[in-house]
Amino acid sequence: MPEVKNEHIKAILAIVPEKPGCYQYFDEKGTIIYVGKAKNLKRRVHSYFNKEQDSNKTKVLVKQIRDIKYIVVDTEEDALLLENNLIKQYRPRYNVLLKDDKTYPCIVIKNEYFPRVFQTRNIIKDGSKYYGPFSSVFMAKTMLQMLRELFPLRTCKLPLTPESIANGNYKVCLEYHIKRCLGPCQGLQTREDYDKNIRIIKEILKGNIAQVSNYLYEEMQQLASNLKFEEAQKIKEKYDIIENYRGKSTIVNHSLTNIDVFSFDETDSSAYINYLHVNNGSIVQGYTFEYKKRLDEAKEELLGLAITEMRTRFNSLAREVIVPFLPDVDMSSTVTFTIPLKGDKRKLLDLSKQNVKQYKLDQLKQAEKLNPEQRTTRVLTTMQHDLQLHALPVHIECFDNSNIQGTNPVASCVVFKMAKPSKKDYRHFHIKTVVGPDDFASMNEVVYRRYRRLLDEEEPLPQLIVIDGGKGQLNAAVDALRSLDLIGKIAIIGIAKRLEELYYPDDPIPLVLDKNSETLKVIQRLRDEAHRFGITFHRSLRSKKQVLSELDSIKGIGEKTKVALLSHFKSVKRIREADQEEIWKVVGVAKGNLVIAGLKQASDKIKESKEK
Structure with missing residues (x-):
């Protein structure tokens, strides 16, 4: 696997998201040399750097990459369309496909008396409605086929007018006879009926599937209730076709022309702004950047500054700017600000927000990789807020009991410092004062012993205890x-296993955190570590008790002798089966004879008990 030597590229590769989108490679001059699309940005971009390339062109490309940027979209189809626009905009040196002036196909509803519906690549501003673009000719043809299965539409290019139809200038063609057209050219279909179908087609192409489905369903039910079952069956077939249709591209609607889109996000120290420029319904520019806050600037002021800077940098003359809130900037004479609540403009704003949030997350991840303490501080601050603690939980201790059928009762205490395990501070406890499997009494004993000792030795106490x-x-x-007068001096919570809810003293209602919460993940890790540590100790005790019990009962045999025997023979069974000479070689004649006699005596006792 080739080694990535450029530290800047390494940092970017570490934070590329696993989302669909487009990526751009830049050379040392800051020029875009390649634009690509990906269903999974992380996997695709990494593939250039984590394996040997077979193509010489790709090897040369990778050697020239000095920077990487990317734009996140919702689907692979959106990535394909965005790639097309970016390649046309920048014409990168190493791109071959999609570099010509061809555009992806759209479906047009012509501005005609009886509108035709067909596929086209040419957009003409004649009042017609264009929908798409579609990511392939196949997709556009599939959509048209579905529409024609739903509704019989004319496909001829006849210049139909009320006068020409009334005069009988035209005759029906084969399409009419095979029931693919209802003959509007001879007045066999009214314009009202035809336009009703066109309205439904527009809703489908705009993506309003639920509305169309509800309409067809109600019509089907009405026909069935009137016992018109054959007509209801035809509507049902249309309804089934609609239900099988899936979505539309985010980048649509050619009426959205020459529009700027801005979105905003922030932290205590930085503001993040995403800028998109939309032309003919497609994104042709995308840029996300960061402002370092110097004073306590308002978000309206920062957004206004960003709008002015980006429009100047990209020479934008767009008259409409879509924003999440009104910026503090006076551009009323040249620009109209829009805060959309729904529709295609809202989808563009949501896409911009998605990009700015991803950029913010990437920047935080990158900063945390360079400075791990920054992430730790953020996690601890989040825990303090979520758990409503008075102090930052720098030192946390978690307790767990471990016993199986009441045998060898033990407890464990694990310690996290700065949200990480401090294994040298882990402690095991043998339960001393409790008889039988009593978890409550055992927990009381180990907590008391732990903090009695810390107080006596004047060791620092934790800010949080997890039970x-x-x-x-x-x-x-x-x-x-x-009993130690520590109530109020140390925060304490319990975590229940069933629903992972958190309990506070004297509060019957538990706290339930989101399953993806960083606070909950730290507490779960504490709990799991305490359980692991306790179980390991408990198993060790049981194993020692079972293995060494017979040797322990032999008088005159000490710890060194037992260790020597088990190190050589590996088990008590093998010692029992060994020749006396071999035992003598390991521990000497005198102790060897004691071992042989002791094991024989233990075996005799077992036989006697079985016979009884």
Whole structure:
């Protein structure tokens, strides 16, 4: 696998999102040398750098890449359309496909007396309605086929007018006889009936599938209730076709021409702005950037500054600017600001917001990779806010009990410092004062012992204690803290396993955090680590007890002798089966004889108990 030596490229590769979109490669002069599309940006962009390239052209391209930028979209089709626009705009050196002046196909509803509906690549401003573009000819043809299955439409180029139809200038063609057209050229279909179909087609092409489906469903039900089952069946066939149709592209509607789109996001120290320029219904420019805040500037002021700067940089003369809120800038004489609530303009604003949020996330990830403490501080601050703590939870301790059928009861305490495990501070506890499997009493004992010792040794106390368990275990731990006069000095919560809800002392209603919450993930990691640590200790105790029990009962055999025997023979069974000479070689004659006699005596006792 080739090594990426450019640190700037490495940093970008680490944060590229797994979303559809377009990527742009820049050379050392800042010139775009390649534009590509991807269903998964991360996987596609990484493929240029994490494997040897077979193509010489690709090898040369990769060597010249000095910067990478990308634009996130909703679907692979959107990425294809955006790639087409970007290649036409910048004509990168290494792009071959889509570099000519061809455009992707649209479907047009002509501005005619009986409108024709057909596929075209040429957009003529004659009042006709254009829908698309579609990402391939196949998709456009599939859409047209569906529309013609739904509604019989004329395909001829006859210049139909009320006068020519009334005069009988035309005759029906084969399309009429095979029932693909209802003969409007001879007045066999009224304009009202034809326009009704055209209105539904427009809604379908605009993506208003639910509205059309509801209309057809109601019509089908009405016909069925009137016992017109054959007509209802025809409507049902149309309804089924509509239900199988899926979506439309985000980048649509050629009536959206020469429009700027801005979106805004921010942190305490930075403001992020995304700029899109839309022409003929497609995005032709996209740029996201960051302002470092110097003072406590208002978001309206920052957005106004960005609009002025971007329109100057890109020489934009757009008369309409779509924004999420009104900026603090006076451009009323040249620009109209729009805050859309729905429709195609709202979708463009949402796409811009998606890009600015992704850029913000990428910048935060990049900064956190360069400075891991920044992420830690952010996570701890989030925990303090989510859990309503008085202090930042820099030091957290979590307790868990472990016993199986009441045997070898133990407990574990794991310690996280700065949201990371501090394994040298982990502690195991043998339960000393509790008889039998009593989780509540065991929890009370270990919490008391832990903090009694910290107080006695004047060691620092944690800011947060997490108890693995529900209200019962939490109350037992709280009683222990109360006896040490630590209530109010250390925050304490319990996490229940069933729904991962968090319990507070004296509060019957638990806190339920979002499953993707960073706070919950840290607490779950604490709980899982305490459980793992406790189970490991418990298994170790049981294993030692089972393996060493027979050797422990032999008088005169100490720890060193047992270790020597088990190191050589690996198990008590093998010691029992070994020759006495081999045992003598390991521990000597005297102790060897004690071991042989002791194991024989233990075996005899087992036999006697079985016979009884």
